[in-house]
Structures are given as structure tokens and as C-alpha cells.
Amino acid sequence: MPVFSYKGFDSKGKAVSGIKDSDSPRSLRQNLRREGILITDVKEAAGNKSAGSSKAASNSKATTTHKTLGQGASSSPSQPGAESFGEAVLMLLSPTRIAEWASVRGDANPQLIAVLTRQLASMLRAGVQLSECLTALIDQAERPGLKRVLSDLKVQVNEGVSLSGALSRHPKFFSDLYVNLVAAGEAAGNLEGVLFRLAQFLEAQNRLKGKVTSALFYPATMTVIGVGILTMLMTTVVPKVTAIFADTGRALPINTQILIWLSNFATDYLWLALIMLVLAIVGFQRWVVTPSGRMRWDSFILKLPIVGELARKVAVSRFAKTLATMLASGVQLLRAMEIVKNVLGNAVLTKVVEEARESIREGESIAQPLRRSGQFPVIVCHMIAVGERSGQLEQMLENIASDYDLEVDMQIGRLTSLLEPLMILAMGGSVGFVVFSILMPIMQMNEFVQ
Numbered sequence: 001m002p003v004f005s006y007k008g009f010d011s012k013g014k015a016v017s018g019i020k021d022s023d024s025p026r027s028l029r030q031n032l033r034r035e036g037i038l039i040t041d042v043k044e045a046a047g048n049k050s051a052g053s054s055k056a057a058s059n060s061k062a063t064t065t066h067k068t069l070g071q072g073a074s075s076s077p078s079q080p081g082a083e084s085f086g087e088a089v090l091m092l093l094s095p096t097r098i099a100e101w102a103s104v105r106g107d108a109n110p111q112l113i114a115v116l117t118r119q120l121a122s123m124l125r126a127g128v129q130l131s132e133c134l135t136a137l138i139d140q141a142e143r144p145g146l147k148r149v150l151s152d153l154k155v156q157v158n159e160g161v162s163l164s165g166a167l168s169r170h171p172k173f174f175s176d177l178y179v180n181l182v183a184a185g186e187a188a189g190n191l192e193g194v195l196f197r198l199a200q201f202l203e204a205q206n207r208l209k210g211k212v213t214s215a216l217f218y219p220a221t222m223t224v225i226g227v228g229i230l231t232m233l234m235t236t237v238v239p240k241v242t243a244i245f246a247d248t249g250r251a252l253p254i255n256t257q258i259l260i261w262l263s264n265f266a267t268d269y270l271w272l273a274l275i276m277l278v279l280a281i282v283g284f285q286r287w288v289v290t291p292s293g294r295m296r297w298d299s300f301i302l303k304l305p306i307v308g309e310l311a312r313k314v315a316v317s318r319f320a321k322t323l324a325t326m327l328a329s330g331v332q333l334l335r336a337m338e339i340v341k342n343v344l345g346n347a348v349l350t351k352v353v354e355e356a357r358e359s360i361r362e363g364e365s366i367a368q369p370l371r372r373s374g375q376f377p378v379i380v381c382h383m384i385a386v387g388e389r390s391g392q393l394e395q396m397l398e399n400i401a402s403d404y405d406l407e408v409d410m411q412i413g414r415l416t417s418l419l420e421p422l423m424i425l426a427m428g429g430s431v432g433f434v435v436f437s438i439l440m441p442i443m444q445m446n447e448f449v450q
Helices: 025-034 051-069 085-092 095-107 110-125 130-140 144-158 163-167 176-188 191-246 254-288 291-303 307-328 333-340 347-361 367-373 378-390 393-449
Strands: 003-009 015-021 038-044
Touching (some): 003 025, 015 025, 110 130, 110 191, 144 163, 176 307, 176 333, 191 254, 191 307, 254 393, 291 347, 307 393, 333 347, 367 378, 378 393
Antiparallel strands (some): 003 038
16 A cells, blocks of 8 residues: 655644555545645655555554644554543643634634735736645635635645635634635636725725724623723722711602612622623524514614614625625626625625515616615616616625715714713713712701701
């Protein structure tokens, strides 16, 4: 049986190498992949190895199995899969494996994927072979999860699998939209151009997501801080101060009575309030993931005065930008609409796009079903109709996305400017209520003494 020397990466992204006998290089890759090793290079060893080579191959296999399992004792190479069910469960729940899962989730960063996409496009445009491009990306990758994914991409490409087919094996890193755009670029022979356009799209989406997140970060942080301060006052400071009023026997102002009631509730039943809050959050999360719950919640969001308008503009921007990118990359309209509906982030608008796709299948234009739904702005429907008639739909969609990105920026700026004084006013009012409720009885007691 032929003997091969190989190099690759284990499940932690560490480089491994060894010598092993196998029927063919492809069979060797498949066998080692089942052991958690991704092969990046394999060569047939010089000469026909005898007993010494067989021993080295056996030791290499035992070492490889030891690294894959992450256990202190080495496993017997003659009994692969001899681990019990309990050992397998302990292996999956080990700190090393959990850390690896967390690393993979962290490595699937949209901003990092956008950078890699642009680098890959630049190397392809410079005339570098795809396999060499992937090798360069593997060498520069620092995160184990990403290195492992890139190594698998290189292995698949070297075995004759298309890049889009290799990407589809890693849905946590590469979305359906990403895979379809790459497939369209491969079919059109313009992969580097599509990758550049895809990188621009991902960067634009990351910027938009960052702006929305930044706008929500300030009020969320201030809310947490304010609730923490009030809870501390109610459970530590207020009970000691209000205990003085109980000895006077005088009638207290209504606001002081409310403060004492709130303080007693926070002191005696804070644990109950926290349990109810957790149950409410869990119940809401379970309800909102159901089809009917998601539809009702997203419909409620769209009807809110300021937040609803912002959510609609963000969704319209995503719709226009995604559809323009896919159509310009050569993806068929019906397939593009099928993918676009999954990036809107709103069940109501997703249903509208799905119904529009069915209408387009029956021969209608894009603008007509969108206009009938009443969920898309009239100006957007009008611009899409003009783009369809003039044959410049992709450019018109790009214009829509740019306009709505600008509107989102302006509205987020206004919303942030409005939230800052409102949050300060709310926190100042809450603290003022506590101080006034404490000082008012003290002032009355001074007047009574005089």
C-alpha cells in the first residue's frame, strides 16, 4: 500500500504533519478528515517503506488521534471509534471543545469576512491562482476557527470542487447570498469583479449595522445605570432615612408614602421582580420566534412613530442594496428575490417580498406588487418602475440604497440628539423624586418644631 507524507491543521487550527499509508491521496484526506484533520499538502513518500515506516505511520496515527481527542492518554490506532458514548459526550463538553466553538462563532465576523473577500478579489485580479490565494489567506489568518475554514476551502478547491460549493459547506461564515453571488461570478467568468462588489456590499451593511447599534447603545447603557442607581437607593439609603418618619406618627405626604412603598417592595420582593422579569423575557423570546408572534411584533414595530420609520428605511436600504448587488452579479431575478427576503429583518416586509416574487413569476413587474402592499414607500416603487422601463434597474436600486442610507444617517443623528436630553431628564426626575420625597417630611418636621 502506498505511503504518503502529509501536512495540515487539526481541530484547534494547529499545524500537524505525519506519514500514513492509504490507497490514494483522496482516500487519505477523507480518512484524516474523519479524525478532525484538514490536509493542505500530501505527497507520496520516496521508496516503499518497510517495517520502520509502518511503525512511524502507526505512531503518527496514534499521535494524530491523541491530538484530535484532546485526551491525556493516547488512543489505540487499531481501534478507531472505540470510545464509549459517555467519553464522546465528555469530549464534546470539554473546555477545549467549548472554547473552539466559541472561537468559531467569534471568527464568523462580518467585518472580517468583508476584509477577506476584498483581499481575495485583489489577488485574483492580480493573476494569482485561487489555490495560492487561499494559501496566503490561511497563512495570515490568526483565529483558529477561520484558519480551519480556509484550509477546508483550499482542500475542496484542490479536489476540483467549485469555490461556491466549498463555501456552502460553512453557512456560519458565508451566507446564502454570499454563496450565490460567488456562483454567479464563477458562471460569468468574472469572479474577481463579483468579489469586489460583494466586499463593498458587506462593508456597507456593516456600516449600517454599526450606526444602528451605536444609536441604541447609549440609551441602553443609561437605562441600566439609572436602574442600578435607583435600586441601590431604594434598598440601602431610603429605608434608613424613612425609618425616622415612622417614629413621628405624623401623616406623610403622598409622594413620600409612594417612595416608602417602592422601597419596601424593592427590599422585600426584589428577587420576585427579577424572577418575573426573567420569565417575561424568556416568554417574549419564545413568542417572538413563532410565525404569528414575529409577524405581530414586527407589525407593531413598523407602526411606532419614530422607531418604525427608522426600521422601514433600514429594511428598504437592505432590499435595494442586496437586490442591486445580486442582479449586477448575474443572479436571476426570482432567485435574487428569494434571497433578498431573508435579509430584511422584518417578517411583514419579508412576506411582501415573497408575495411580490410570486407575482413576478406570473408576469408582473417588481414595482406593482410592492406598491399594492402599502409597506414600501411610494417613491421607492416609482423609482423601481422607472428603472424597469429604462432598463437601468440595478442603477436605480443603487440610488435608492444610497438615498435611504443618507436618510438613516440623518434620522439616527436626530434620534441620538433627542435621546440624550430625554435620558438625562428621566434620570434627573427619578433622583429628584427620591430627594424631594425625603426632604419634604423633614421640612414639615422643622416647621412643627418651630
